[in-house]
Amino acid sequence: MKKRNRRAAAAVMAVAALLVTACGGGSSNSTTAAGASAAADTSGSETGSSAGTSSAAPAEGTKCQDTLHIAVQQQAPSLDLHKNSSLIARQMMDGTVFEKLVTLNSQAEAVPELAESYELSDDARTLTFKLRHGVKFHDGSEMTADDVVASMNRWIEGFSTASTMLGDARFEKVDDDTVKITADTSLLLLPPMIAGSAQPAAITTAAACKDEDDNGFMKQYIGTGPYKFTEWVQDQYVRLDRFDDYVPYGNKGEEMDGWAGYKSAPTQTLEYDIVPDQATASAGLESGQYDIIWNVSSDDYPRLEANPALSVASAQQGSVALIFNHKQGLGANQSFRQAVNTALNCDEILTAAFGSGYELGSCYMDSGQAFWQTDAGSEYYNQHDVDKAKQLLTDAGYSGDTFRILCSNLGGSDKMAVAMKSELEAVGITVDLNIVDWATLTDYRKDPSLYDMYITTFAEVPVPTLKLYYGTNYPGWSVDDKLQSMFKDMTEATTMDDAKAKWEALQGYSWEYLPIICPGHYLGQYAWKKELTGVNMYSGGPKFWNAGIPLA
C-alpha cells in the first residue's frame, strides 16, 4: 500500500513537473538567481517522504543542539569531489562544504549558486557565468574568477564524462566577475552536469587545486559552503563545523527549492560517524546515540517507522542495471537479449534484493529528474511472458549454452541474480552465477570472455548524457550505430525541448536494443529523531545545511 502511495506521489510530481516545465518554456537560455527563488515549493512531510521533499528549517534564532551525529556506513577514499565519484563523499561535502556555480532546483534544472547568472549563446557553443561578489572561502579569501577557472578546469580533467564531452575546451576568465567556456559541441546540458554530477564541480581556491597528494587528490578541502571541513579520523568520523563567515544567497526564511536557496546552518557541528554495520546504526538511533542513520535496511524500516520517537524517509537514489556483454557470447545476440528481458519479473527480482525498498519504472532516469521522465519503450518492460521469451530464444537460435551472470555480494546484487536464475531457467536458459566481491567484479567486467551479463547499480544523474552505459568503451560495450547516433543527437540538441524529445526516442530504442535492462529503481531509506527538522531530501540522500534539533 505504502509503495503504491509513493509511486502515485512520484507520478503526480512528474506530471506537475512536466506542466511547470511546459508553462515555463523549457528552452530558455538565460537563468538568474532571482529566477531560482521563484520556483516550486519543495516542502513535504517528514514521514514517508518521497524524492524532492524537505522539512522546514528551525526558525531563525532558535537554539539547536550543538552536534548532529549522523551514522554512515562507509567512508570515501578522498573528499576531493573533482576526482572521485563515491556517493558518500558527495553526500557529506556537496553543497555543505563545497558549492558550485549552479545547483539543481526541484525540477532538476540548473539554477545559480555561486554564479549570479549564466547565459548560453544562441548556437549553444558558449556558456558564460557572471559570478557573485563577496563570496568567502573557508580560508578567509574571497572567491575570484581565477579560483573558478582553476576549479572548473580541474573538474573537467578529473571527470571523464565532462572531458570526453568538452574535448580541449576549458574555462577562461573574461574579467574579474565573468568566466566562460566555448566548445565545438552543444553546451546545453553542461549546466545541469555542473549542478548535479556524480563528481560535483566544486569551487575551491586556485591554490588548493594545485596542492595535491601522491594520488592526485586535493590535500585541503576549502569550499564556500555553510560548513567547513574540520577533521577526518579514519574509520571513526568526519567532522564539519559551521563557517561563521558564510555568505548565503536566496531569501532568509524562504524554503529551499531542490538544493537551491538560503542555507542557515542552525547546527554548530555535523559529525558523520562511520558505523559499518547497519543493525548497529539502527540500534544507535533507537538508543539516542545517533540523530540520523543512513541506508536503513528493509527489515528495520517498518520497525523504525512504527517508533513514535523517529521519522523515516525514503527517496529514489538510483537505478539497477543488468548490463549485457555486447562484444561476444550470448549477450551479443539481440534476440537473446530480448528473450532475457521478456522472461524477467522485475518485481520479483527487486523484492529479492531490496525488500520493499524499490520502485518499479521503465524510465532509465530516476524520479528526482522530473523533466527527463518518459515511458518510451515501456511496452517491453517487466513482461514476464514465458511463451514469448521461448519464441525469442528460438529466433535467437539458442542451443542451450550457459548464460553467465557476474555479480557482486554488494547491495543485494547476488540476491537479484539468484531470482533471475530461476526465472531464466523457467524459459529454458541454462544459467551460471559468478558471485564475487565488488573489487573483483570491477576487474572481471573488463574482460569480455568472463561473462554474458553483470549486475550493477547507478546513482541518479541529472541528465541522461551521464548514463555511462551508452559509452562504447564502458564494460558492456554497446557498440551500435543507431544507438550512438541517437545519443550524439541528444548531446547536440540546442534547446531543452529538443533534448527531451531525443532522449525519449533514445530510451524507446534502448528497450529494443537493450544496452542494459533496467528492472527498476532502488530507494535510499533513512531514519532520524522526530525533533530533527530542516533535512533536505531533494536528491542523493539527506543534506543538513538547514537541519537542527531545537533545544526545548
Added chain:
Amino acid sequence: MKRFILKRILSMIPVLFIVSVVIFSLVHLVPGDPAAAMLGDMATAEDIAALHARLGLDRPLVQQYFVWISNIFHGDFGDSVANHQTVASMILSHLEPTIHLTILALIIAVLIAIPLGMIAATRKGSVVDHSVTVLSLLGISLPSFLLGLFLILVFAVRFKLLPSSGYVPMRQGFWMHLKSILLPAIALGFMNAAFMMRMTRASLLEVLGSDYIRMAKAKGVREMAIVTVHAFKNTLVTIITVIGQSLVQSLSGAAVVESLFAIPGLGQLMVNSIGRRDYYVIQSIVLLIAVFNVIVNMFVDILYGVVDPRVRVS
C-alpha cells in the same frame, strides 16, 4: 634462557620471509584493482593507468615485492594506496583500539572461565557442572556478531547503559573509554571464555585424579587448598597455552566485532583495505599478526619453564 630467546628470534626470520612471500602472492593473485576501486566508475582507462604508474603498480611483481620489503626496513611499510598515509602510521592509529579491546576481552575471558572451570571440575556431575558445560557449549556455538547484537539490544537500546557503537580513546577519559569497549570486549571474550572454561575443567579434572592429590586428601588437606594451591598450579601449562591462543585469535579475529561495534581497530582497517585492494596495508597487517603470533608463542614457551621447572626451555 638468552640463547633460547635469541634462537627463537632468529627462527622468526625464515618464518616471516615465507609469510611475506605467501601474503604478497595471495594479495596480488586476488582479482581487483586499487586504482579502479579508488577512482570509481567514472574513471577512464587512461586515469587508471596514470594512477597505476604513480602507485608503482605497473612495475613487475618481483620489483614490487622488493619495494615493499625495503619499505619495511625503512620503518614506514610504504604508503597506503587509499589514504596517503604511511602504513606504519595507519597501523599505529588503529592498533590502540584493537589492543585495548583484546586485553579487556582476555581479562573478561579469564575472569569468567577460570573460576567457573574450577568450580565445574570440583563439582563434577553436579548441576553447576552441567550448567558450566552448557554455558561453554553456548559460547563456542554462538557467533560473536549475534551475541554482540543481543548485548546492544539489552544494554544500549533497552537499558541505555552503554553506547551501541563507536570508540572513545583513553585520552578522553578512562570510564568513557571503558564504556565504549565493554560490549565488544564481552562479545569477543565470551567465545574465548567458553574454550578456556572447557580446557580448565578438563585439565583440572585430570590433575585432581593424580596420586599426589589423593595423598593430599588422605592427609586431610582442605579441598579449597587442594584445588587452589596444589592442583591449579599443574593446570597452568594448559591454561597458559589457551590464553596465548586466545590472545592471537582475538587480535586477528576481532574484525567482525570491530565492524559490528564500529571500533576503528586493525580488524576494521584490514576489512576496509581488502575492499579497496590497499595492498601494502593488507600485507603489513598480516605480517604483523604473524610476528605477534610468533612472539606470543615464544612467551608461552618461556612461561612453561617458569610455571613448571620440569619443562626445560633451553
